[in-house]
Amino acid sequence: MIEIENVRLRYGAKEILKGVNLHVKKGETLVILGASGSGKSTLLKLIIGLLKPSEGIVRVDGKNISLMTEEELNKERRHMAMVFQYSALFDSMSVGDNVAFGLRMHTNMSEEEIKKVVDEKLHLVGLDGISDLMPANLSGGMKKRVSLARAITLNQDIILYDEPTAGLDPIRSTDISLLIKKMQNELHATSIVVTHDLKSANMVADRMAFLYEGSFLLIGTPGDLYDSSDKRIQQFMNGWPSNDAMKKGV
Numbered sequence: 001m002i003e004i005e006n007v008r009l010r011y012g013a014k015e016i017l018k019g020v021n022l023h024v025k026k027g028e029t030l031v032i033l034g035a036s037g038s039g040k041s042t043l044l045k046l047i048i049g050l051l052k053p054s055e056g057i058v059r060v061d062g063k064n065i066s067l068m069t070e071e072e073l074n075k076e077r078r079h080m081a082m083v084f085q086y087s088a089l090f091d092s093m094s095v096g097d098n099v100a101f102g103l104r105m106h107t108n109m110s111e112e113e114i115k116k117v118v119d120e121k122l123h124l125v126g127l128d129g130i131s132d133l134m135p136a137n138l139s140g141g142m143k144k145r146v147s148l149a150r151a152i153t154l155n156q157d158i159i160l161y162d163e164p165t166a167g168l169d170p171i172r173s174t175d176i177s178l179l180i181k182k183m184q185n186e187l188h189a190t191s192i193v194v195t196h197d198l199k200s201a202n203m204v205a206d207r208m209a210f211l212y213e214g215s216f217l218l219i220g221t222p223g224d225l226y227d228s229s230d231k232r233i234q235q236f237m238n239g240w241p242s243n244d245a246m247k248k249g250v
């Protein structure tokens, strides 16, 4: 479903991704783990075509994202949902208008039909009856739920989550992880979850991939990561302090 082959990405002289290979299968949830600055968000931006690789290929559904025109890309993006780290709701719009935004922009649905979809998606994320509230009246966890509802109005079959539990307390964080699982079960979506919240990663992952300074050190089952003898992976999984010696590797 998503294939990344030998991808390199440079910002000026700085190489952020240094030969990334990753295949995500239809219907699976892959968790990308890695320290801040390792290139996780950059990788998601390549998949939705916000960035183009300096080298290598990104394919979604067998189609090369880099070769698409802006118009083809916009069409392709309609079946991909991106849930950003910060909820990024429009503060001046009600919850209902926020969720309806994509439907108004990309479809010719009537207001009545739009309202039906908005209510259905808010129900899916466990937030019935809050359409008329403004984002300022919501808690952090509720905002994340609304942004998830907004992201999936077009019944996207690929969902990319960028640190979905960042900034939430452990209880809200578990709520969001359960919601991600619910999306898997009800929408059968193919998902990539970028996180450094290991508890959340364990709850949602079919497979995990560990990104380190721009390339994957290991892609495997959660058990493979926990059992890895690579010091850089052990350091992350156990939360050991940073240490320049660690960077030199195993």
Ligand SMILES: Nc1ncnc2c1ncn2[C@@H]1O[C@H](COP(=O)(O)OP(=O)(O)O)[C@@H](O)[C@H]1O
Pocket (backbone or CB within 6 Å): 011, 016, 034, 035, 036, 037, 038, 039, 040, 041, 042, 043
């Ligand atoms: N637009 C940009 N221009 C230059 N450097 C950038 C840009 N965006 C991100 N970076 C750098 O790329 C690296 C990876 O960033 P990012 O993908 O956001 O990491 P992560 O999401 O893993 O924390 C960081 O060192 C960051 O400073």
Ligand SMILES: [Mg+2]
Pocket (backbone or CB within 6 Å): 040, 041, 042, 162
């Ligand atoms: Mg990031």
